Amino acid sequence: MASDSLSVVAEDVLKPHETRTGDIDLASRKEVQAALRRYEAAEWLRKMVGVNGARDLPEEPTEEEFRLGLRNGIVLCNALNKVQPGAVPKVVEAPADSALLPDGAALSAYQYFENLRNFLVSMEELGLPTFEASDLEGDGVSVEQNVGVNFSIQSTEMTTSQSLNMLLHAILSDKKPEEVPVIVESMLSRVMQEFERRIASQNDQTAKTENSFPSTKDEDSSMSLNDAETSKGKLLKQHLLFDRQKREIQELKGALQTTRAGMELMRTQHAQEFSNLGKHMQVLAQAASGYHKVLEENRKLYNQVQDLKGNIRVYCRVRPFLPRQSSSMSTVGHIDDGNIMIITPSKYGKGHKSFSFNKVFGPFATQEEVFSDTQPLIRSVLDGYNVCIFAYGQTGAGKTYTMSGPKELTEESFGVNYRALNDLFHISNQRKETFCYEIAVQMIEIYNEQVRDLLTNDGPQKRYPFVKILLLLFFIPLLVNTLDIHNSSQKGLAVPNANLVPVTSTTEVIELMNIGQKNRAVSATAMNDRSSRSHSCLTIHVQGRDLASGAVLRGCMHLVDLAGSERVNKSEAKGDRLKEAQHINKSLSALGDVISALAQKSSHIPYRNSKLTQLLQDSLGGQAKTLMFVHISPEADAISETLSTLKFAERVASVELGAAQVNKESGEVKELRQQVASLKAALAKKEGEQIQSTMSSPDIYRLKSGATSPAHPNQMQMMEDFGNIEVLSCSAMMQERVEIDLQDLLRASDSSLWPEDSLRGWEGDNLHMPDSFYQGYVPDVMRVYRDHHRSWANSIATDDSDDLDFATSDSSEQDMLSQYNLPKSNSNAVNGGSKIKRPQSGPVKSSETRTPSRTQMPSPSSKLSNTPGQTVNRSNRQLLSGSADGKRRPIGKAASGK
Numbered sequence: 001m002a003s004d005s006l007s008v009v010a011e012d013v014l015k016p017h018e019t020r021t022g023d024i025d026l027a028s029r030k031e032v033q034a035a036l037r038r039y040e041a042a043e044w045l046r047k048m049v050g051v052n053g054a055r056d057l058p059e060e061p062t063e064e065e066f067r068l069g070l071r072n073g074i075v076l077c078n079a080l081n082k083v084q085p086g087a088v089p090k091v092v093e094a095p096a097d098s099a100l101l102p103d104g105a106a107l108s109a110y111q112y113f114e115n116l117r118n119f120l121v122s123m124e125e126l127g128l129p130t131f132e133a134s135d136l137e138g139d140g141v142s143v144e145q146n147v148g149v150n151f152s153i154q155s156t157e158m159t160t161s162q163s164l165n166m167l168l169h170a171i172l173s174d175k176k177p178e179e180v181p182v183i184v185e186s187m188l189s190r191v192m193q194e195f196e197r198r199i200a201s202q203n204d205q206t207a208k209t210e211n212s213f214p215s216t217k218d219e220d221s222s223m224s225l226n227d228a229e230t231s232k233g234k235l236l237k238q239h240l241l242f243d244r245q246k247r248e249i250q251e252l253k254g255a256l257q258t259t260r261a262g263m264e265l266m267r268t269q270h271a272q273e274f275s276n277l278g279k280h281m282q283v284l285a286q287a288a289s290g291y292h293k294v295l296e297e298n299r300k301l302y303n304q305v306q307d308l309k310g311n312i313r314v315y316c317r318v319r320p321f322l323p324r325q326s327s328s329m330s331t332v333g334h335i336d337d338g339n340i341m342i343i344t345p346s347k348y349g350k351g352h353k354s355f356s357f358n359k360v361f362g363p364f365a366t367q368e369e370v371f372s373d374t375q376p377l378i379r380s381v382l383d384g385y386n387v388c389i390f391a392y393g394q395t396g397a398g399k400t401y402t403m404s405g406p407k408e409l410t411e412e413s414f415g416v417n418y419r420a421l422n423d424l425f426h427i428s429n430q431r432k433e434t435f436c437y438e439i440a441v442q443m444i445e446i447y448n449e450q451v452r453d454l455l456t457n458d459g460p461q462k463r464y465p466f467v468k469i470l471l472l473l474f475f476i477p478l479l480v481n482t483l484d485i486h487n488s489s490q491k492g493l494a495v496p497n498a499n500l501v502p503v504t505s506t507t508e509v510i511e512l513m514n515i516g517q518k519n520r521a522v523s524a525t526a527m528n529d530r531s532s533r534s535h536s537c538l539t540i541h542v543q544g545r546d547l548a549s550g551a552v553l554r555g556c557m558h559l560v561d562l563a564g565s566e567r568v569n570k571s572e573a574k575g576d577r578l579k580e581a582q583h584i585n586k587s588l589s590a591l592g593d594v595i596s597a598l599a600q601k602s603s604h605i606p607y608r609n610s611k612l613t614q615l616l617q618d619s620l621g622g623q624a625k626t627l628m629f630v631h632i633s634p635e636a637d638a639i640s641e642t643l644s645t646l647k648f649a650e651r652v653a654s655v656e657l658g659a660a661q662v663n664k665e666s667g668e669v670k671e672l673r674q675q676v677a678s679l680k681a682a683l684a685k686k687e688g689e690q691i692q693s694t695m696s697s698p699d700i701y702r703l704k705s706g707a708t709s710p711a712h713p714n715q716m717q718m719m720e721d722f723g724n725i726e727v728l729s730c731s732a733m734m735q736e737r738v739e740i741d742l743q744d745l746l747r748a749s750d751s752s753l754w755p756e757d758s759l760r761g762w763e764g765d766n767l768h769m770p771d772s773f774y775q776g777y778v779p780d781v782m783r784v785y786r787d788h789h790r791s792w793a794n795s796i797a798t799d800d801s802d803d804l805d806f807a808t809s810d811s812s813e814q815d816m817l818s819q820y821n822l823p824k825s826n827s828n829a830v831n832g833g834s835k836i837k838r839p840q841s842g843p844v845k846s847s848e849t850r851t852p853s854r855t856q857m858p859s860p861s862s863k864l865s866n867t868p869g870q871t872v873n874r875s876n877r878q879l880l881s882g883s884a885d886g887k888r889r890p891i892g893k894a895a896s897g898k
């Protein structure tokens with residue numbers, strides 16, 4: 001940098017010199033130039049060091065002194081000191097008389113180099129752009145040459161600038177020695193000018209810096225260092241920040257890409273899910289449309305499973321020891337799900353006996369646990385099946401506890417009855433979108449072989465003659481209703497003519513059952529403080545209408561709490577208690593006979609031997625799903641009863657029944673039936689008119705050809721069911737005839753003219769009127785009806801049991817009949833047929849199991865219209881009750897509202 005400046009200066013110095021030499025004589029021109037430069041340099045130096053040609057001041061050097069001072073470097077040092085006072089601390093001054101000294105030349109050279117060196121060092125210290133001594137070497141050399149002093153400065157700091165050196169050499173090479181000082185002077189003069197300019201500009205810079213940072217010099221430098229560091233740090237930080245941000249941007253870009261890809265994936269997945277959802281929706285829509293089908297299927301399957309389990313299921317329950325017996329030893333050795341092992345005394349054979357049932361509940365089983373296994377049956381009722389649950393066992397073994405609960409009822413101790421109804425309401429409510437259910441209950445007891453309505457608190461009816469008149473008044477509807485037997489959904493399960501109360505909630509049912517329990521015959525015996533002296537039966541009628549198809553399902557459930565068998569010597573029964581016990585035992589023995597016959601697949605099943613077996617006929621005969629709770633007491637002194645009870649229960653468990661039948665009537669069939677009925681009713685009316693005017697009683701046979709039509713829709717129903725137009729025709733006409741002869745019948749209502757036998761056979765079956773009744777009091781038309789009716793009734797009964805005439809039944813049955821005043825002659829054709837088949841031609845056979853006991857019971861649908869307040873028809877109850885003296889009364893059908 002310095003060398004460049006110097007070379008420029010040198011060139012500038014030389015330029016005018018060279019131009020002039022181009023025109024004129026080089027020598028003279030050089031001389032002129034040298035003189036000029038000398039003059040200019042002298043001027044400048046003079047200005048710098050204050051040389052005045054006139055020598056105004058004594059200290060100002062003269063021209064000669066100046067020239068000398070320039071030569072020995074004093075001028076340069078002084079010039080620098082002038083710019084920066086004290087910058088060159090040491091200046092080697094020439095002695096005043098040096099010019100006179102013989103070694104003046106040597107001293108001048110020494111001075112020159114010494115001062116020049118000091119000058120350069122100071123320049124460097126000041127931080128000014130410097131040139132090195134060697135830059136002026138030419139001058140030195142020339143001076144040396146000029147003065148004859150061979151002196152060179154060898155210094156590491158003063159290295160030769162090759163270019164400047166060369167330049168100087170080039171400049172000075174053609175110069176005469178005497179010209180060199182002039183050139184040097186000129187050059188130095190330019191150099192000094194350059195110094196001056198630079199120093200000035202540097203001063204300006206410094207001043208500016210000082211102004212902007214008013215601080216000390218040291219502070220400035222440290223600050224500038226700090227600033228530099230700070231800015232460097234800042235720069236570094238910015239760099240790092242930038243790098244980081246760059247990285248972050250990259251990462252963000254990556255994340256964005258990933259998110260985009262994720263979004264894309266999600267969009268695809270969503271699209272997929274939407275399409276899947278759409279498909280699912282379609283499937284659901286299809287499923288919804290087929291909901292009814294599925295429901296139907298489900299019901300079928302469910303009931304098939306139930307059927308597979310067997311229709312009579314037997315559950316055994318062991319009563320715990322009562323508080324007063326807590327120290328006793330239990331006869332129950334071991335219970336394992338469906339097995340129970342009884343520890344037996346030696347007189348009963350080996351040390352223990354085992355029995356198997358569908359389930360065995362130990363003494364600590366809760367009411368809820370016991371009920372849980374019966375729940376499926378409750379559902380079946382709502383599906384249109386008939387169900388019977390009955391409790392059997394020795395007195396005091398816990399039957400009432402299981403069915404109703406203890407005396408002090410709590411929600412936990414509610415028995416099967418309450419829970420079953422509660423479940424019924426619950427399930428019907430669950431199905432309310434698809435089915436509309438109506439539920440009604442009846443509660444009766446069989447006390448001393450009389451049927452009593454427990455919901456009315458009326459005891460056995462007194463026997464008054466007008467009962468018979470009322471009976472006759474009901475005769476016509478009974479006959480008509482008889483024809484509806486086989487259309488009935490209840491098929492013998494319904495309780496005869498008891499008060500049927502519609503219910504809509506469990507609370508209502510609880511109230512009713514409490515009334516029923518209060519009315520039930522209960523007495524204290526030695527075996528039980530509150531021994532039930534009757535068989536009680538709570539019957540629940542359910543009618544469900546399928547809201548979509550209009551089909552009607554009718555189900556019915558008997559919940560029977562039997563009176564307990566007892567050994568009269570143990571129960572110490574006397575008087576009324578004894579009589580009750582005898583009735584109880586007899587009816588239970590009749591039940592045992594029926595079970596035995598069923599278990600042996602006997603052709604004859606003696607249902608008619610007791611009211612109880614008549615009631616349970618269809619529950620035991622295959623029309624219903626039946627569950628028996630068999631109860632045993634754990635006490636040792638009850639071991640004999642326990643063993644006989646368990647044996648009986650095993651027999652019951654072995655009874656195989658056919659599949660239960662669903663009671664369903666489709667809406668379409670119902671509609672068609674009504675249409676046919678109304679058409680035929682119109683026809684019958686027309687024909688009836690003709691017949692009335694022309695017919696005499698023997699002519700009735702002409703009607704067998706089917707020329708007439710029934711007058712009542714129920715007759716039409718029967719016709720639909722059995723296709724027997726002859727019977728229908730007869731019945732229509734018979735009805736009219738009966739009306740005509742009603743006066744005669746009323747005349748015959750005197751009790752003396754009303755033989756007991758004429759009423760026999762009415763219990764449980766209105767179809768089978770005794771011959772004496774027909775012969776004595778009913779006109780010919782009635783006999784005709786009877787004959788036809790029997791023929792029809794026989795033709796529809798095809799059970800195996802039907803094949804055997806009641807007259808051939810065994811002796812025990814005979815005994816039973818005589819005991820219950822049941823004339824053998826009348827018993828033919830009297831019994832509920834458990835299976836209904838289409839009419840068949842062929843020989844007439846009578847059977848106990850022929851007539852469905854539907855005749856004893858109005859259809860639930862007709863009864864459901866009753867309001868709870870007007871639930872009892874006294875006349876009807878008279879019909880259902882037997883007499884206190886054990887003589888039989890007709891059990892007709894209560895007014896059904898038809």
Ligand SMILES: Nc1ncnc2c1ncn2[C@@H]1O[C@H](COP(=O)(O)OP(=O)(O)OP(=O)(O)O)[C@@H](O)[C@H]1O
Pocket residue numbers: 318319320322363393394395396397398399400401402406407528530531532533562563564565631
């Ligand atoms: N599982 C049981 N847990 C607690 N106590 C019970 C249980 N079973 C029955 N009992 C009690 O035993 C006694 C007799 O029960 P319960 O009256 O139900 O017998 P029962 O078989 O109906 O008798 P009966 O045939 O004489 O009417 C009652 O005090 C009853 O509370």
